[in-house]
Amino acid sequence: MLIAGSVPPHDALGALSRERPIFHSEADFQHALAWQVHSADPLMNVRLETRAARGERLDLMFSRSDLGLSTALELKYPCAALDETVDGEQFVLPARGAQDIRGYDFMKDIARIERLVKAGVTDNGEVVAITNDRSYWTRPRHGRPTGAAAFRLYEGERLAGVRAWGPQSAGTEKHTKGPIELPGDYVLERQDYRKVVDGRGGSFRQLVVEID
Numbered sequence: 001m002l003i004a005g006s007v008p009p010h011d012a013l014g015a016l017s018r019e020r021p022i023f024h025s026e027a028d029f030q031h032a033l034a035w036q037v038h039s040a041d042p043l044m045n046v047r048l049e050t051r052a053a054r055g056e057r058l059d060l061m062f063s064r065s066d067l068g069l070s071t072a073l074e075l076k077y078p079c080a081a082l083d084e085t086v087d088g089e090q091f092v093l094p095a096r097g098a099q100d101i102r103g104y105d106f107m108k109d110i111a112r113i114e115r116l117v118k119a120g121v122t123d124n125g126e127v128v129a130i131t132n133d134r135s136y137w138t139r140p141r142h143g144r145p146t147g148a149a150a151f152r153l154y155e156g157e158r159l160a161g162v163r164a165w166g167p168q169s170a171g172t173e174k175h176t177k178g179p180i181e182l183p184g185d186y187v188l189e190r191q192d193y194r195k196v197v198d199g200r201g202g203s204f205r206q207l208v209v210e211i212d
Helices: 009-019 026-040 099-118 167-173
Strands: 045-053 056-064 069-076 082-086 089-093 124-131 158-163 180-187 190-195 203-211
Touching: 009 026, 009 124, 009 190, 009 203, 026 045, 026 056, 026 069, 056 099, 069 099, 099 124, 099 158, 099 180, 099 203
Parallel strands: 069 124
Antiparallel strands: 045 056, 056 069, 082 089, 124 203, 158 180, 190 203
């Protein structure tokens, strides 16, 4: 897919990784990606933190009015702790944790963009996550079922249908809004984003889910 019929998203992320190997926050990531896409296509209209429809907030909306096309993006930047100087700039990333809740939020964003595409509010969309926390893509070795299994973002995981908390996560479920239904069918496949330093937490990977 293309962003608003113009910019390949993986090209934009590849160019961004060369300019910005690491971000201070999700807002920093959001601004940097918006800047990159607009630099790739100066005719691109960019809106941050927009309300594309009643009750629906989006991180980014790109559009080309001359082409009559638009793309909605939701971004996630859940990180493991890292305190490093990169290209002369200090970055202090706190550990975010709560991987199950953040997985739930990722899937909720997919469902939101699916609704907007179906309603004709946008032509397509993406949910993009960049993280240096390997627990998001690595399955635990114990193999035991958990109450949060439906909201894990492990490599090769297939997301489709109804995603719901298991009985072991009754406490966690109170802080969310129940099951999520995904009409689409997605298999999670990551790519390397950028290695900034050696050691634990020094390599970032990207996960892109396209909704077309």
